[in-house]
Amino acid sequence: MHEHVLFLPVASAFFFTEIKNGAFTKLFSGLVQKLWVKWELEGMVVLSLLLQFVLLLVGYCRKKQGKCSHYVAIFAWFSYVAADWVTTVALSALLKAKVKELTNELVVFWTPFLLLHLGGPSTISAYALTDNELWLRYFLGLVIQVGVAIYAYVKFGTNNALRYSAIPIFIAGIIKYGERIWILRDASYKQFSSSAFLSTGGNTLDTIQTSALTSNHRPQTFDEFLRDKNVMEEGKSFHKAYYLYKMYIPLFSELRLRIYRNLRDNFMLSHTISAEDAFKIVQIELGFLYDKLYTKSTVLQSVKGVILQSICLLSTFAAVITFSITVSNYDYPWDDICISYLLLGGAIFVDIYSTIAHALSDWTMCHLSIPSNSVHKFLGCSIASWLVHCKARKKGITSMAQHSLIDYCFKVKTSWWSSILSILDIEDFWGKFCYTSWVKVNPSLKNFIHSHLQEKFKRYQNIKDEAPREKIDKKYGEFDYELLTTMLKERGDHVLQGKGIVFKDEFKWSINDVEFSHSILLWHIATFLLFYDDRRRYSSSVLGLYCQISKLLSDYMMYLLLARPLMLPKGIGQVRIRDTQEEMIRFFGHVKSLNNNDVASALLHRQNEFPPSLIHSKSVLKDGCKLASMLKALVEELLWDPEEKWEMIANVWMEMLVFAASKCRWKHHETHLRHGGELLTHVALLMEHLGLTENIRIVQQLSAEGQPLKWDWEQHPQMSYYLA
Incomplete structure (x- = not known):
């Protein structure tokens, strides 16, 4: 359109x-x-x-x-x-x-x-x-x-x-x-993807392989590269993000990478990095991608761009001077003269603002944090140091959207003007955006996400290391693609099995036997009911941190299903949402005095009073209540405390988030960067950097002698260095 x-x-x-x-x-x-x-x-x-x-x-x-x-x-x-x-x-x-x-x-x-x-x-x-x-x-x-x-x-x-x-x-x-x-x-897609394949010199694959045969040194690590460049401590994260952005251009262009095994560490974040630093680097990297796709920021990265920008600014100042001289010799209306000066002042303001904005951008931070000469070093120790320090206070993604389906149904569907919205055909738009709330992405949630991803990668490494040597893929060396693919398909089943639950007989119907959107709705309803039921029965200190994380992830996944369906695997989630809303209205009628605690209590204790479902209804309200009751009974049977129950639910949601991130195409991630970006996008890129992706395969180097390939960080954009 x-x-x-x-x-x-x-x-x-x-x-x-x-x-x-x-x-x-x-x-x-x-x-x-x-x-x-x-x-x-x-x-x-x-x-x-x-x-x-x-x-x-x-x-x-x-x-x-x-x-x-x-x-x-x-x-x-x-x-x-x-x-x-x-x-x-x-x-x-x-x-x-x-x-x-x-x-x-x-x-x-x-x-x-x-x-x-x-x-x-x-x-x-x-x-x-x-x-x-x-x-x-x-x-x-x-x-x-x-x-x-x-x-x-x-x-x-x-x-x-x-x-x-x-x-x-x-x-x-x-x-x-x-x-x-x-x-x-x-x-554009063609030029953006081709930029990763451009060669900036004579270092073709043949010459690099030749240098590899005569080279006895290992590839230079990124920390060694920054140390040789005398990069300021505050600017290291900007450099790391910039180089990762340049190396991952093929992935952003929907291409798959095969990387030489001995260069793998150059493309991935260290598993010892903190959650705060990891999310910070990912945020800066996505900022570079946004600037590339949606702004003119990259034009000033070249000498030609700086020259053209200078010409525009000088031309505007020249026009101001010549017009001031010319207009004094003629009797023009004062209002037209004011408009002319307004246009001139506006043009100068836009150019100066653009220059200042670029001077404060992440692109400039990469240049300022490398003192290339004595003048630059002096500048870096004063103004540049202050600018880099201010930019270094970034904490990664700051907010995430929330949408509670039951809360929305009860508040909006029962209002007197819902019929007006339906007639105007803007009811869905109203529900998606006007009733979407935003919460801060707190450090606890970042730590939980980061820890979960690291544990998943460690589990992949342990399973792979314990496998018989004859089962390891000979083509990809120590990289087991099938095992990684299987682990990325987990949607909560591994968590339930790890708790000793008979998953196949009891809960498979809510995860593996249904499409992904169906599973999200079931667990979203169950999480809502258990959350407000437990808040009524226990204090917040008893429920613990996992209860809050479960609710945050549940409402975020519901938001994605309702407002960003293209970022999730295909399904009929919109139909199920509509039918679930209708069934809830039939159950409660037009009662307006109940709060969330009352709604949860009514749905949990009056499940047998559900009206007969329509023949073609795709509502999941009744099954969601059934799942909540099963989880509640399971906890009582295993004698769990509330915190242990919510830890399990939080990890189920985390596996769903990982599954969605692994299936979403980068085209959809890039589309929503213009809306501020999504937590799902940050998680997806973090997974790429931790090695949890189907888009990258680790292969053995081509050199028969086994010498390590020479790695030049200055020439890293050349695909010949790392594309097998």
Whole structure:
């Protein structure tokens, strides 16, 4: 759907300019028509500048998680489309206007600003990934819009001095629009994936293998590389994240890697790293990926980009000087002069803001933390050290979404205006976003996730090491792909079996015998019921930390199923959610006085009172209550304390989260980076770096002599170094 957005501004702009004259003649009086003719272009130019400021703000805000992320996404979409529409309408109006209709000579000076606005601010280059694939259409738009702007420039330009004042803005506008196309093309799937295969020198696979035969030293570790570079302590995490981002470009491009076994440690995080540092590195790495796909930040990483940015800024300052000199010699209306200075000031502000934002970005931190000379070293010990220290306070992902299905059903479905939402067909949208809450991702949850992933990898290593040598895959050496795949398919069955539960006979129907979305709904309902039932019976100190973690993960997985279904394996989860909501309304009627504790108590103790299900109903409410009762009875039978029960439930949810992360394609992860990113994305990348992935296979090196391959961290983007 979004791929047609590019044609919307052009088509609607020409349609608008065609009908507006006739419509205004019939609908409005002569006075209104005169006011519209006088202020039409002024209003559009000012509105175009205002939309640039909005894009500048939302482009910065939409990479952050939180309760406002959905509203930011809406503003981003609207402003992204409206910005192109307004500038195109203004250029179309100029194209069709007659010289005698325009009494304002400053129009010739405003025209190139419209072209400058089409280039957009640095904080947003694409609204969605599909924009990157449409870079060729944007290039065609550049040709057309530049042609229209030049035509209007020549058509209405009577003041030669004013013409010359506008030339620097024309130069900056063409550069800005060209920058946008350059970034879109560079972030397209073909170019992005190809960037990992580019060779920057003569180090081909043959020459590297030759050097490997004569080399007796082991590959340089990353810590040794940073020590040789004299990298500041606060900047090491930025460098680690940057190099991991560069090495994992093939995975971000939906490609699979086969890595030489002796280089494996260079691609993975140490298993001794803390949860805080691991999530911090993953956050920085995803920040690099977001900037690459959705912003212009990467343009300033090259010398060409810095030169073009400098030309734009200098051109704008030159236009300010020449316009100030020119305008003093002519008697232009003061309001038009104010608009002209507003456009000039806005252009300078956007460029300066872009420069400062880049100077404070993670990209710059990588450069500042390496003192390459005495001047740089002095700067690094003062200003750079302070900047890096401020950036180093990142703690990884900060918030996660929550959605309680039963809570939502009871609050919204029984309200008087739910029928209105249903008629307007926005009930699902309201439920997904307006009733989604956000909570902080606390250190305890990060530690729990990180510890679970490390334990899973250790279990994989132990099973593999204990296997008979003849069963180890000869093609992949010490890497057992089938074993790892089997472990990643676990959805809670391993946890239950580890507790000594007869899994096959009692609980298999709730995990392995149903599709994944069905299993999420069953365990979500059971977790809700047990959570509020235990809160009524015990104090929070008795329930322990695992109770809170279970509820957080349960509501997060429910949020993914409801609002981000493409990130989960395919199923009919939306149908089951709808039918479950309907059955709950039938069970409770329109009672409005019950709280969550009362709802949980009623569902647990009145299961036999469920009304007969409809023939084609896919509701899981009754089965979810059954699962909760079975878990409750099991605890009483095994004489567990509440904390042990919640530890088991938390680990079941964690296995479901790991399963979902391993099955989600990176295209869907990247899509939701523009909404602030998801916890699932952070977990998926953390799994990649800890070795829990089907996308990477560890292979033996090709050298028959067994000499280690030479590893050059400076040349690491070359696929020949690590792609077998």
